[in-house]
Amino acid sequence: MQVAVVGGTGTLGAPVVRELAARGHTVRVLSRSAPADPVPGTEHHAVDLVTGAGLDAALEGVYAVVDAGNHRGPRSARTMVEGVRALLAAEQRAKVGHHVEISIVGCERVPFAYYRTKVAQERAVTQGPIPWTLLRATQFHELIDELLGGGAKFRIAPHSAMRFQPVDVAAVAGRLADAVEAGPSGRVRDVGGPAVQTLAELAELRRRTLGQALLPFPVPPIGRAIRRVRDAALCLDSAGEAVSFDYAEWLRRRYAKPVS
Ligand SMILES: NC(=O)c1ccc[n+]([C@@H]2O[C@H](COP(=O)([O-])OP(=O)(O)OC[C@H]3O[C@@H](n4cnc5c(N)ncnc54)[C@H](OP(=O)(O)O)[C@@H]3O)[C@@H](O)[C@H]2O)c1
Secondary structure, three states: OEEEEEOOOOOOHHHHHHHHHHOOOEEEEEEOOOOOOOOOOOEEEEOOOOOOOOHHHHHOOOOEEEEOOOOOOOOHHHHHHHHHHHHHHHHHHHOOOEEEEEEEOOHHHOOOHHHHHHHHHHHHHHOOOOOEEEEEEOOEHHHHHHHHHHHHHOOEEEEOOOEEOOEOHHHHHHHHHHHHHHOOOEEOOOEEOOOOEEHHHHHHHHHHHHOOOOEEEEOOOOOHHHHHHHOOOOOOOOOOEEOOOOHHHHHHHHHOOOOO
């Protein structure tokens, strides 16, 4: 099948590209910059979701689009909500048959600006012109690690009861590839990692793995959003599917010293 992966150079997009290519699909990677390490047999198309540049040419002859584009920061709403609308309009012109979107478990429960953006992006897809599949996932191990790594640069480890259920990004990529092959299926089962842990527990795992001396930095549960995260609003409910390995295992794989 001819598949385009928007954001195919990102944390999620790159494993989606690898997975689809390994399953024998013809894959186009859509992003502003070309991948540093392209997957053999795939083709890069330069596109910009904000301006719409390159989209029409990139989608010619494509049957399914996976949207793994992302933009964090103050302009995220513009890139992600207006961007997905521009993408869906281009898909309609190109007669794309299936749009696959990734979102975040519990995004409607936590009033952070980025999560409001994800809710608006989901709505654009589910009320949009292209038959769709929507998968929600919990935070990737990479995101938790980036957050904790940012604190470690200042020699601090957040001491917080906020709860997360981080997931292996390759497992999420596998679910997206399954969704491409299954055809438009609406909202599919949420996916997350096998363990719910507090940010303090995750920080301690990282600190021990890397042998760092860090000062605990208390994060009080001030504000509705933080309290909701503490109450596991971003974790799977009983209908969700827990997959793959936990953050401790991810740390072992990521930071293991090669045996000499
Ligand atoms: N990270 C998590 O923990 C997590 C958890 C659940 C769901 N998600 C969702 O997964 C998706 C991907 O997240 P990620 O963390 O993999 O993102 P990421 O690593 O930041 O990758 C973003 C991708 O989007 C592309 N991009 C950014 N701006 C663009 C634009 N204007 N036009 C075209 N492409 C653009 C980037 O390439 P260029 O910069 O070269 O354009 C890159 O390929 C998002 O929808 C996110 O909400 C993430």
